[in-house]
Amino acid sequence: MLWLDHVAVACTGLETGVTAAENALGVALAPGGEHVAMGTHNRLLSLGAGEYLEVIAINPTAPPPGRPRWFDLDRFAGPPRLASWVCACDDMATALAACPAGVGRPMELARGDLRWQMAVPDDGRLPFDGVFPALIRWDGSAHPAPRLPDHGVRLTGLRLSHPEADALRQTLAALIADPRLVVTQGAPGLSATFSTPQGERRL
Template sequence: MNARIDHLVIAADSLEQGVAWCEATFGVQPSRGGKHALMGTHNRVLDISTVRFPQCYLEIIAIDPDAPAPGRPRWFGLDQPTLREAVRQCPVLVHAVARTGMMEMLRQRLANVDLDPGVPLAAQRDTPQGLLKWRITVRDDGRTQCAGALPTLIEWTGAHPCDHLPPTLLALQELVLQGVPQEALDVLKLPGVRATPVGLAHAAPLSATLNSPRGTVTIDAWHPED
């Protein structure tokens, strides 16, 4: 395999809003995350690992009101006016991130099929267990591709967030990507992921189904046409 789903990204207007949404939607409370100085954001996280999706977590991310502006567009399209307006109403699923140990090779192969996954940036955040460090692909405009369905690539240096997250009753059962070209899917070879054809009417760019204390919950991704 070339990549695995590493985490799902929920964009929120604030972490307080994101936590309240998480408790109402799933019946669980996320663990404390940390601050991303590189992008002026902060997060809360939950382990959602399963046999199908090992070392996988849910990230609730928001612009940090106490951080200086990063001087560049933030990751995951968080600066898009339409997304900023959407999250004022409710947190939304916007993206999935895939981990790999072959970032440069996958970037080149995606470029060869006319996709721009972005360039690798070094990032880190403090945790009580020590510093988490990673490289992640980010486009210069901060946007994601295929309406958010093409995963961003991440490469961890050392520890992974799930190494120290407490177990939860939230578990990712299925992830569906819609609109990613088959050539890109062949490059990434994402195990456990189901893909639907490009242009399928009324399909969300990505859709995640999780088991939770509130039962089985499916969340569909927001995209600008909504």
């Protein structure tokens, strides 16, 4: 029903996050854009096979959106880190009905010729303390990943940690089958492993 679309690195300032990601992965990120409805902006990196990484932060020059921002950015603090992962679906209503309460309400969004629908939680925080994936549905064939320079970086593993690991694992098993996903017991958090031209790297 769901498949991995992209992973998101949150930061308090976009340039700080970009520098951290580029240093960690050894490649340059491409320009992204602004999200007017959320008051955020990003930079992007192709992960091949229709997947990408985004570094996202509050845009200090944008007006406040009048609602909690996605990825719980209003409460984000500390150094840049992997803060969320985003899964795509063909039908948002069906996907939301199969997910835990709190995944969010669909918002229609656009940037240039990109059109998509994203489920955004009312309080900005996804279920399982933010470890559950966000949902996205792209309209039409336009997608960021094929437009990005491909530096040979690939996501090889995504580890989800949560105190209620068994419940999270069972919930995800009914929604997505991806051998790269591993759910472990521990404090809420995410980490990812990538293959790069410089070898294995982690975020």
